[in-house]
């Protein structure tokens with residue numbers, strides 16, 4: 194089969210937004226403890242952070258990190274995690290049935306974020322708490338010295354406010370699993386009043402209302418409508434969360450997961466714009482896709498402990514990703530990029546150990562999962578403007594979507610540096626796809642690099658002992674002649690083609 198693409202620098206969607214390449218650190222399993230923080234580790238720095246993980250975080254190209262949850266935040270008392278470490282209380286975390294020693298909290302996270310060079314995104318607890326505690330943590334984090342909470346921060350060694358701009362108003366409040374789960378009406382009131390109070394403290398914050406936990410939630414669409422109708426003037430973004438997995442060997446449906454992400458984003462945009470028309474407002478609401486990934490929720494290791502067992506930092510949600518998982522992750526990034534006009538921020542959930550691109554051994558090695566590669570390469574090379582492309586592509590049948598395109602692609606064009614970057618996925622399960630791209634509108638371009646992530650076994654994985662089993666390789670089928678690029682895309686593959 195042949196896939197034909199026509200590109201033109203005039204077909205611009207929106208600038209590439211650095212915040213598309215965010216991630217997420219939750220107090221869950223080994224993400225914080227033995228993930229980013231392990232004071233006894235041979236690579237630990239003076240603050241107890243693993244420098245091997247810091248290096249991989251930088252290499253991954255992560256720009257912002259959401260913290261401290263996730264389901265965890267809906268029962269969290271932020272004040273447990275500040276002040277002298279030896280005086281901090283241990284607490285049960287109801288969401289993951291674990292014990293949190295609270296040796297890492299807001300101040301430690303902010304120190305880590307600075308070292309990692311990432312922008313923080315902080316979530317407040319609107320599950321078991323409300324307006325007052327949200328304003329308290331905002332004052333502790335951002336207020337200049339001179340009031341009780343900012344003076345407490347200064348006494349804890351941090352005289353300057355952190356200036357955290359992005360704040361999530363709770364987490365997945367539409368989910369019946371959430372501590373303090375709410376109806377859309379209840380959440381709409383609470384989010385609005387919390388946002389109003391937070392803006393009274395600081396009008397310049399960027400506030401994110403909870404949207405839907407997946408596009409298959411019963412309340413999907415209605416939730417966004419009700420929440421935005423109430424909160425429209427007080428928030429900037431509404432969140433979206435989506436996790437994908439292969440079910441019963443159905444590769445075709447799994448490979449088309451980005452089709453659901455497209456549908457999710459376009460449905461929320463339509464709903465937000467409907468509310469805009471209804472309320473006769475000028476401003477537009479954007480999407481914060483602040484949890485997305487492949488996640489095998491039915492795997493045994495994904496189940497939280499139960500009964501009397503309340504372990505500290507157990508192995509939880511430690512998915513070991515395959516080649517096909519990496520292809521889907523690369524395709525989800527393509528979907529996020531092509532919606533850069535309305536997706537203002539996104540977070541790969543999560544960063545370390547918990548459904549993560551980076552894995553660690555306690556006391557030992559840190560290594561890259563298969564999914565690390567498409568994320569790192571997209572974050573590094575997507576720049577300038579995202580281009581709308583004309584694509585002619587055959588379709589295939591699958592159980593979840595009916596018909597899906599056999600390939601998906603997006604391109605970015607950086608006029609200043611003269612770099613054109615094409616990202617392409619083959620969803621074919623057998624045989625090569627012949628890619629032909631008309632680039633004649635760009636004048637003279639040369640191929641800089643062509644890399645393809647593919648493995649003859651789509652279920653091949655990386656491990657600490659074999660960390661490079663699945664990694665991008667040079668694609669030497671790429672040719673460029675007379676403004677036309679041709680390439681063979683192998684079955685179940687993700688590619689990046691860089692030209693200048």
Ligand code: AHR
Nearest residue numbers: 219263264265364365542
């Ligand atoms: O990222 C793992 C969990 O998935 C988060 O805690 C929650 O928000 C979502 O359901």
